[in-house]
Amino acid sequence: MALANIQDKARVVIIGGGVIGCSVAYHLTKLGWKDVVLLERKELTSGTTWHAAGLIAQLRATANMTRLAKYSQELYGTLEDETGVATGFKRVGAITVALTEDRKEELFRQSAMARAFGVEIEEISPAEIGERYPHVNLDGVTAGVYLPKDGQGDPGNIALSLARGATKRGAKIHSRTKVTGMRKQGSRITAVSWQSEDGDQGEIACDMVVNCAGMWARDVGKMAGVNVPLHACEHYYIVTDSVPQLGDLPVLRVPDECAYYKEDAGKILLGMFEPKAKPWGMEGIPDSFEFDELPPDFEHFEPILEMAINRLPLLGQTGIHTFFNGPESFTPDDAYHLGLAPGMDNVWVAAGFNSIGIQSAGGAGMALAQWMEDGEKPFDLGDVDIARMQPFQGNKTYLTERVSETLGLLYADHYPFRQKATSRGIRRSPLHEHLARNGAVFGELAGWERANWFANDGQKPEYEYSWKRPNWFDNAKAEHLAIRTGVGLYDMSSFGKIRVEGPDATAFLNHVSGGEMDVPVGKIVYTQFLNARGGIEADVTITRLSELAYLVVTPAATRLADETWMRRHVDDHMVVITDVTAGEAVLAVMGPKSRDLLASVSPNDFSNAANPFGTAQEIEIGMGIARAHRVSYVGELGWEIYVSTDMAAHVFETLLAAGEGHGLKLCGLHMMDGCRIEKGFRHFGHDITCEDHVLEAGLGFAVKTDKSDFFGRDAVLAKRESGLTRRIVQFRLNDPEPLLFHNEPILRDGKIVGHLTSGAYGHHLGAAVGMGYIGCAGETSGDILASSYSIDVAGTVVGAQASLHPFCDPSGDRMKS
Numbered sequence: 001m002a003l004a005n006i007q008d009k010a011r012v013v014i015i016g017g018g019v020i021g022c023s024v025a026y027h028l029t030k031l032g033w034k035d036v037v038l039l040e041r042k043e044l045t046s047g048t049t050w051h052a053a054g055l056i057a058q059l060r061a062t063a064n065m066t067r068l069a070k071y072s073q074e075l076y077g078t079l080e081d082e083t084g085v086a087t088g089f090k091r092v093g094a095i096t097v098a099l100t101e102d103r104k105e106e107l108f109r110q111s112a113m114a115r116a117f118g119v120e121i122e123e124i125s126p127a128e129i130g131e132r133y134p135h136v137n138l139d140g141v142t143a144g145v146y147l148p149k150d151g152q153g154d155p156g157n158i159a160l161s162l163a164r165g166a167t168k169r170g171a172k173i174h175s176r177t178k179v180t181g182m183r184k185q186g187s188r189i190t191a192v193s194w195q196s197e198d199g200d201q202g203e204i205a206c207d208m209v210v211n212c213a214g215m216w217a218r219d220v221g222k223m224a225g226v227n228v229p230l231h232a233c234e235h236y237y238i239v240t241d242s243v244p245q246l247g248d249l250p251v252l253r254v255p256d257e258c259a260y261y262k263e264d265a266g267k268i269l270l271g272m273f274e275p276k277a278k279p280w281g282m283e284g285i286p287d288s289f290e291f292d293e294l295p296p297d298f299e300h301f302e303p304i305l306e307m308a309i310n311r312l313p314l315l316g317q318t319g320i321h322t323f324f325n326g327p328e329s330f331t332p333d334d335a336y337h338l339g340l341a342p343g344m345d346n347v348w349v350a351a352g353f354n355s356i357g358i359q360s361a362g363g364a365g366m367a368l369a370q371w372m373e374d375g376e377k378p379f380d381l382g383d384v385d386i387a388r389m390q391p392f393q394g395n396k397t398y399l400t401e402r403v404s405e406t407l408g409l410l411y412a413d414h415y416p417f418r419q420k421a422t423s424r425g426i427r428r429s430p431l432h433e434h435l436a437r438n439g440a441v442f443g444e445l446a447g448w449e450r451a452n453w454f455a456n457d458g459q460k461p462e463y464e465y466s467w468k469r470p471n472w473f474d475n476a477k478a479e480h481l482a483i484r485t486g487v488g489l490y491d492m493s494s495f496g497k498i499r500v501e502g503p504d505a506t507a508f509l510n511h512v513s514g515g516e517m518d519v520p521v522g523k524i525v526y527t528q529f530l531n532a533r534g535g536i537e538a539d540v541t542i543t544r545l546s547e548l549a550y551l552v553v554t555p556a557a558t559r560l561a562d563e564t565w566m567r568r569h570v571d572d573h574m575v576v577i578t579d580v581t582a583g584e585a586v587l588a589v590m591g592p593k594s595r596d597l598l599a600s601v602s603p604n605d606f607s608n609a610a611n612p613f614g615t616a617q618e619i620e621i622g623m624g625i626a627r628a629h630r631v632s633y634v635g636e637l638g639w640e641i642y643v644s645t646d647m648a649a650h651v652f653e654t655l656l657a658a659g660e661g662h663g664l665k666l667c668g669l670h671m672m673d674g675c676r677i678e679k680g681f682r683h684f685g686h687d688i689t690c691e692d693h694v695l696e697a698g699l700g701f702a703v704k705t706d707k708s709d710f711f712g713r714d715a716v717l718a719k720r721e722s723g724l725t726r727r728i729v730q731f732r733l734n735d736p737e738p739l740l741f742h743n744e745p746i747l748r749d750g751k752i753v754g755h756l757t758s759g760a761y762g763h764h765l766g767a768a769v770g771m772g773y774i775g776c777a778g779e780t781s782g783d784i785l786a787s788s789y790s791i792d793v794a795g796t797v798v799g800a801q802a803s804l805h806p807f808c809d810p811s812g813d814r815m816k817s
């Protein structure tokens, strides 16, 4: 039985009536979408939105996340005029306070980044903090930053205003209507079934579904067979009684004391991000949950409250009106989930907003709607793309442990290379114990434990985080120099490995990639998957294993996204695509002495004639067998040895034993990053993304427009015709001391023209190196290089050399030697 007022067909069904669902409905209707239906199990905003603090910050960790946050802030400033529903948005500004020298460095680096991203920001002294926020105790304050355009709003009203905007343009919103199931056909949801509180039920046939179900999104995802890794945690704040003559105050963040403060209607709201949070609701969120709160746990938040009373003494002089504890969703990496769910062709996700839902909702809704409209990401959304999540990350035990940390990480020191402490050791290379015994210090990516550097004998194998030269600086240097002058071995088993085989394998890979795939067996092709704009969706090597089979090798972090991209472009091709990542380990043996080392453990011929650069050969190694791929991401002579996981330890032991006579050094991935930047090799997600045109990224050599048609070819031809408007430039600091991490502003003749997309120390070159895009419409290489360049490192402008070619071995002779 269906209620008369709920239609039985829609173009899109949005599940969840929090601020995110309302924003998606608002933006889809703004794009002219009709038949937009939003279903909310209780009342709009009754899950998390209603109790959000409503801080509206603009600066986020990357350029595009900042772009989205800025968009939210601008939207909320004008929404009332359009919808008639006030958002309570006030541009009160925001101050973040540092209590340590490390935090000061972090804030000043963020401040430099803000300048590159076009966000107004001022670095301010303790005295200036006192002027802008007279109630704050300045004891121990080292510095601060002030963002005049930041603000705050009324979360519930922002959601209702967005909802009104959507309904005015025809969206239908049904509250008290719970989604009970989905009808699935292949990789599509064809209908959503619902039940209203008074017992009516029905089904809406639809073209698309958007899961905006907040802390219910993991369960809603399961209805569609989609992985949405998130978990609620308790989030605490208190609200004081009215404080006479408080006046408008900026938002105040004191991350070193895990606290934020917001003035609201003459009261102070103090919110907390404690280091060890309390996950909630994993055994099920009560069906009755609606505008509910959880019992406050005084012991849990007392330490933070004590610090806050010291920092803002008026808290101790004012009564507390409300102790609030409400659940909010957190994700494994503190980034929200947006986009088309892998495995499905019409299930979209916008969920897991990690306590920044209000400030993110406007931008996230806009980006998702545009993505749904175009069928392609409007710009790089890799930070939040749901496809970055690995299947195991939906595991309950993993999530429960991980989110207990990620809540607190919001305000922890964001040191470079900081690793998560929880939920570790889940994906391990078969060499893991060998590496650990040899002093490896691991970092985690996509669940993989990867050796980042090796401690010396007697050195504690642990990170000591710092903004200055870290405790592993000299270790990485020794590893780097071994690769440049001798031979090093590092474990790349975390590479994604995807086998593509079948009668149409060549035709399919020619269609989906820019490289020529009709090559002899054993050839390795470095290439990209492009979108219709010529932007880079994936950066891969593809090895022809046999007449009918290829191996696509992808970065660990993008394996699922790259596999998904291929599956979505199969069309009528007869191919089988299989993830074989776990089947083979990869040992990279690199450096000018790598040939000698391999020759000492293998009867095969590693000469240029037998195994030239860009080819793979089957080899015997020790008493095992493997495949030697002659490629390099560090810019040296070398091989990646692909060996089945059962023989990996044997091959490692063989190489290590033989390596003694060749000065073999075990190396980690910090070395790899420094080496690849010296060599100008791009890294997907940083230097190349879906919004970077392959020609502007300098990778025109890897796409062959003279082959058969391929996806993105027209955009490559068009760009050849119209000319480049931006180019990627490499930089080397003149001063050997400062460190680059990425996101530092690039100055050309004293003006900001871009930011670094990568940065690391180039131990071979003796200074920090980086790369980033600058605008260059109508300019020749000579014009670009005639300027003077510098990089803003935490507010200090450091002169830099610029180059359009790699600083290290521009001819590539070393790799091909």
Ligand SMILES: NCCCC(=O)O
Binding pocket: 052, 053, 054, 055, 056, 057, 253, 260, 271, 355, 356
């Ligand atoms: N929901 C609290 C947001 C905290 C922040 O913007 O810093």
